[in-house]
Amino acid sequence: MRATGGRTVRDLRRENRTAVLQRLYFDGPLSRFSLGPATGLSSGSVSNVVADLVAEGLVEEAGSVDSAGGRPRTLLRIRQDSACMIGVDVGETRVRVELFDLDLTELARVEKPLAVDGPRRVDRYDVAVVVGHVRDGIEEVIREAGVDPGRLLGVGVGVPGIVARPPEGGAVVHGQTIGWDAVPLEELLRASVPLPPSVPYFIDNGAKTLGQAEMWFGAGRGASSAVVVLFGSGVGACVVSDDLRSGRAVEWGHLTVRVRGRRCRCGSQGCLEAYAGAEALLERWREAGGSPAAGADEETALTSMLAAAYPAGPGAEADATALAVLEETAEYLGAGFADLINLFQPERILVGGWAGLQLGNRFLDSVRTYATSYALSYPASHVRIGLGTLGPDAVTVGAAILPLADFFAHGGHREPAGAGEAAAPAWKASLRERTAQ
Incomplete structure (x- = not known):
């Protein structure tokens, strides 16, 4: 009917x-x-x-x-125990897998480190290694929690890069910065992970899953529009126009902020990420004469840089080099924020990701100042810039929300959206007849 x-x-x-x-x-x-x-x-x-x-x-x-x-x-x-879902974050130093009930109570968690000592950054993202980590992680959390896999609403996966969905089906990941060229990730996971065929996969950009989490449960809740920025080794963003609808990931980190500028890890020059990502920030500090701890990972190195720039002790002198690099980075980020303000005129801009949260409000104050000076005055006066509130693991939470959002969209049914639907609307048949003449 x-x-x-x-x-x-x-x-x-x-x-x-x-x-x-x-x-x-x-x-x-x-x-x-x-x-x-x-x-x-x-x-x-x-x-x-x-x-x-x-x-x-x-x-x-x-x-x-x-x-x-x-x-x-x-x-x-x-009923919180009526179903559960898995969230996966293919992150910069590890693959994190978490199992949640409907209330997003964590039932089990597993982290699998990605090698960071290879000759090239992309070595840590070997496709077979990542798929193996996801497979093992899913098996482990299900076993640890003693959950029947048939209760799963789905598996959500946050990844770096652009996610395409070709007509033949199955999410394909184009991750230029990690050396992934049209990786059929969904197909590989289905072939590798021992889950019932009925369990769906929801694979999307990590910035988008972060945005989903912050809009549903974090600092974006109640906003009519927002841009959620993921600031880690690199930078990305998710544009959201409704707090209950899925946002859209944008490759904000690869906007050109300086013609013929620094080489970005995507291969281009002058990208925002070549100046404002944590990896580039630390590299610029090193080039300017800074001294991150030898062999330290990015999180530890950034901590030492912040300690040098903003010493805690009374009368302690700030490291002028670290402070200058951070201030320059704040200006680049402010200019990038101004682009987001002018393009999307959001109600809020929220900064998440391990590096963004580690840099914190002191750094964000400078970013706000630059963003306001570079953006058009009217949209700049109506935007609120702040930190996300869900912590550095929010990508995993957002990934788990993807199957939950789909479950809600289907009215609490687990069947595909198109199952049992009626024939196409009459206007489609009319247009087909018209164009066939």
Whole structure:
């Protein structure tokens, strides 16, 4: 049966279920009475949806509250043990795999280090090694938590680079900075990881998964639009126009900020990442005469640079070289932020990633000043720039949210979105006939 606007009755039921599940998830526990105005649904629709969700084991009662002059109202909430999901972060020094329940309580975690002492940075991202780490990590967290793999809503994976989805299916990763050229990651994982074929994979850019996490549960919550910046060895960004919808990853780190400038690890010259990523920042400090600890990883080296630039002891003298490099980096980042402000006019810009959080508010104050000076005054006056609140592991949380968001979008059903849908709308047939003449 087809409803108004080209939507079927099936579509409307799914949308009603989605509305109830989302409100219970983000604002619950709630009563049936409260769900009406919260979702815009009639009391009859709410009752029908809730009855179905309770029967399916997705929703349960959670006590009651007094009502004004009537019987107590039963509260409802999502059953946190009704399903679970896995989040994977293919990071800069490790592959992190976490298993969560529906409340995003961590059930198990595994970290697999990526080698950092090879002659080239891309050596650590050997495809076979990464796939093996993901496979082993998934097996380990499922075994540790004692979870039935059939309960999985899916596996979300955050990766560096651009993720394409060709018509023949399966996510393909183009990671120029890590030496991945059209890597069929989803196909490789399906062939390697012993999960039921029904368990879906959701592979996306790490900045996008970070953005998803911050918008749902962190500093972006309640914003109508935001740009979430991932600042680690390199830099990336996710543009979000709705707090409950998936954002769009943009290769912000590869905007040209200086013509014929420094060589970027992507192979081009003058990219923002060649000046503002942690890897480039530390390299520039070394070139200027700084002395990061020999053999230290990037996180340790950045810590020592910050300690040199901002000494904690009373009367301690700052390292002028480290301070100058950080200030120059703040200007480059400020100019990059100004581009984001002018292009997208967001309500908020949020900085996450291990390096961004380590640099902290003191560094961000300088970035804000430069961003305001380089951006157009009107959008600059309406943006708030701050740090993310979910910590350095937020990419993994965001990756786990990808299957959860898909589950909500399907109204709490695990079948593919297109399963059992009606024939194509009539306008498609009309246009095909017109163009065939």
